[in-house]
Amino acid sequence: KESKTPGLPEYVKIVEVGPRDGLQNEKVIVPTDIKIELINRLSKTGLPAIEVTSFVSSKWVPQMADHKEVMRGIERYPGVQYPVLTPNLQGFHSAIASGATEVSVFGAASESFSKMNINCSIEESIDKFEEVVKAARNMNIPVRGYVSCALGCPYEGNITPTKVAEVSKRLYSMGCYEISLGDTIGVGTPGSMKRMLEAVMKEIPLNALAVHCHDTYGQALANILTAIQMGVAVVDSSVAGLGGCPYAKGATGNVATEDVIYMLNGLGISTGVNLYAVMETGNFICTALNKKTNSKVAQASFNIGPV
Amino acid sequence: QTIVPTQVKIGLINMLSETGLQVIEATSFVSPKWVPQMADHTEVMQGINKLPGVSYPVLTPNLKGFQAAVAAGAKEVSIFGAASELFTKKNINCSIEESLERFDEVMTAARAASIPVRGYVSCVLGCPYEGKISPAKVAEVSKKMYSMGCYEISLGDTIGIGTPGSMKEMLTAVMKEVPVGALAVHCHDTYGQALANILVALQMGVSVVDASVAGLGGCPYAQGASGNVATEDLVYMLNGLGIHTGVDLQKLMDTGTFICNALNRRTNSKVSQASCRL
Numbered sequence: 001k002e003s004k005t006p007g008l009p010e011y012v013k014i015v016e017v018g019p020r021d022g023l024q025n026e027k028v029i030v031p032t033d034i035k036i037e038l039i040n041r042l043s044k045t046g047l048p049a050i051e052v053t054s055f056v057s058s059k060w061v062p063q064m065a066d067h068k069e070v071m072r073g074i075e076r077y078p079g080v081q082y083p084v085l086t087p088n089l090q091g092f093h094s095a096i097a098s099g100a101t102e103v104s105v106f107g108a109a110s111e112s113f114s115k116m117n118i119n120c121s122i123e124e125s126i127d128k129f130e131e132v133v134k135a136a137r138n139m140n141i142p143v144r145g146y147v148s149c150a151l152g153c154p155y156e157g158n159i160t161p162t163k164v165a166e167v168s169k170r171l172y173s174m175g176c177y178e179i180s181l182g183d184t185i186g187v188g189t190p191g192s193m194k195r196m197l198e199a200v201m202k203e204i205p206l207n208a209l210a211v212h213c214h215d216t217y218g219q220a221l222a223n224i225l226t227a228i229q230m231g232v233a234v235v236d237s238s239v240a241g242l243g244g245c246p247y248a249k250g251a252t253g254n255v256a257t258e259d260v261i262y263m264l265n266g267l268g269i270s271t272g273v274n275l276y277a278v279m280e281t282g283n284f285i286c287t288a289l290n291k292k293t294n295s296k297v298a299q300a301s302f303n304i305g306p307v
Numbered sequence: 308q309t310i311v312p313t314q315v316k317i318g319l320i321n322m323l324s325e326t327g328l329q330v331i332e333a334t335s336f337v338s339p340k341w342v343p344q345m346a347d348h349t350e351v352m353q354g355i356n357k358l359p360g361v362s363y364p365v366l367t368p369n370l371k372g373f374q375a376a377v378a379a380g381a382k383e384v385s386i387f388g389a390a391s392e393l394f395t396k397k398n399i400n401c402s403i404e405e406s407l408e409r410f411d412e413v414m415t416a417a418r419a420a421s422i423p424v425r426g427y428v429s430c431v432l433g434c435p436y437e438g439k440i441s442p443a444k445v446a447e448v449s450k451k452m453y454s455m456g457c458y459e460i461s462l463g464d465t466i467g468i469g470t471p472g473s474m475k476e477m478l479t480a481v482m483k484e485v486p487v488g489a490l491a492v493h494c495h496d497t498y499g500q501a502l503a504n505i506l507v508a509l510q511m512g513v514s515v516v517d518a519s520v521a522g523l524g525g526c527p528y529a530q531g532a533s534g535n536v537a538t539e540d541l542v543y544m545l546n547g548l549g550i551h552t553g554v555d556l557q558k559l560m561d562t563g564t565f566i567c568n569a570l571n572r573r574t575n576s577k578v579s580q581a582s583c584r585l
Contacts, residue, residue, distance in 0.1 A: 005471070005472050005475060186581070188547070189543065189544050189546070189547020189548060190506055190544065190547065190548055191547040191548040191549055192547055215577065216577065216581045217540065217543055217577050217578045217581050218502060218537070218540040218543070218576070218577030218578060219502065219540075219543065219544055219547070221499060221500065221502060221503040222502040222503045222505075222506045222544055224503075225471055225503045225506060225507070226506070245581070248580075248581045248582075251577070251580050251581040252577060252580070252581075256499070259498065259499040259500075262470065262498055262499070262500065263470050263471065263500055263503055265470070266469070266470020266471065266472040266473055266500070267470060267471055267472040268472055295499070296496065296497065296498050296499030296532070296533060297498050297499060299532050299533070300467070300497045300498050300526070300532040
């Protein structure tokens with residue numbers, strides 16, 4: 001283990017989004033028991049938070065149709081959070097009935113993206129989420145807020161940092177305990193990451209911020225490093241880099257948890273996560289999905305030896 | 308793995324010359340017995356269009372190679388050292404000290420011919436045989452090569468094992484011995500760390516970065532793993548940082564497409580993968 005680089009957080013919390021964001025963007029429909037096995041294995045790696053599923057209509061997201069069974073089927077490890085997505089009040093109630101103890105809502109910093117994705121304006125979407133957040137707060141259920149398109153939008157292109165700060169502030173003021181800023185199409189670079197965070201940090205305390213970087217243009221780790229250098233200490237990632245990009249066919253999406261942990265270990269930053277256990281879990285799910293891992297650390301580690 | 312026809316190599320270098328890149332490493336004047344891929348070094352050197360303002364350095368592992376390079380028209384050469392004794396032994400069957408003595412001959416001849424020499428140091432962030440490499444050792448070898456007359460030292464993370472943490476530590480040590488203006492980084496992306504490592508190097512003042520179009524070049528120490536960082540992905544990051552490179556990213560991507568088609572392989576550049584499908 002390396003000694004800590006001065007100026008960086010001592011600990012970074014990794015939020016594992018593979019079972020939800022990852023699988024949602026994989027083409028193959030994964031059987032319920034495989035999903036449950038994946039989550040149980042992830043629970044044993046030391047990951048502090050694992051996004052389990054999404055309580056959304058199966059008409060929209062067939063991959064998440066088994067949300068109730070998955071939520072009820074997983075083993076809940078003490079000290080591990082199991083958030084689920086709840087896009088509306090109906091989903092929220094269903095999630096609670098299935099045993100969820102933390103939920104997430106998704107906003108966007110782009111009007112076009114909001115319209116195309118959920119067929120309403122940012123303002124209208126926030127009104128919907130307000131219902132969820134109110135209900136959640138009444139039950140002492142923590143809510144995480146996501147802001148999509150924080151560094152660029154597939155329809156609008158450039159997104160102003162001010163807009164991201166505005167939407168983030170709305171979600172935070174409403175009662176979200178944490179705001180995860182998502183580079184949805186992975187177009188961001190350390191330059192745009194810095195500018196966006198500077199704007200958001202004026203409105204939201206650092207310890208309530210997380211970054212959710214996509215690796216579509218290979219920039220994820222550099223962007224995450226920039227965020228960490230600015231004090232962000234919560235990072236979303238996906239085991240084996242599960243989840244392609246729905247906006248660029250064949251391109252990659254989520255950054256691989258293994259590669260993030262490798263970097264954090266090298267920086268002397270504590271995560272509590274066993275890298276090897278994550279690699280093994282990545283191996284499990286890739287075998288089940290019959291696909292190659294998107295993690296370079298996994299590719300390099302399972303193939304050591306002269307050609 | 309495939310041996311690339313001479314014409315394709317020349318086509319590749321000519322296309323790269325049109326992108327705005329200022330330095331393109333053309334070939335290696337090494338015995339074809341050791342590196343069959345570079346057997347056509349003389350034809351390639353003589354066949355390429357040399358654009359004014361662009362350098363075309365070549366590797367010259369010994370005096371014989373140096374002389375052949377100059378005869379073929381080379382105006383800049385490179386020599387390779389390593390920060391690991393075991394790596395040097397396995398690679399060229401001698402110690403670091405002995406390898407530098409051999410290079411001294413090349414340095415003397417290069418000086419006499421007014422030919423600039425670039426020095427590479429391998430294994431700066433780790434060695435496939437020795438494991439950890441001390442920053443002090445990297446600084447020592449870099450200093451020797453710089454004192455010998457290399458105008459620039461390219462610090463290579465040969466197996467891509469480095470992270471921003473080890474990059475910072477290593478550069479801190481080297482910068483005590485070699486001015487930062489004479490330093491370059493050569494990061495491999497085998498563990499996905501290359502751009503993050505390059506970012507740290509830039510933050511510390513390094514302003515020369517090695518990269519390979521389409522991320523050509525796997526890792527000989529980990530089967531199936533990637534090697535060089537893709538020039539396209541690097542330029543994308545530098546553009547986003549507002550750092551000037553003079554390189555046209557689209558032309559670079561087109562060049563990557565050309566060579567990948569010729570090699571019948573997929574690109575290792577994520578920017579290329581993303582851009583072709585939107």
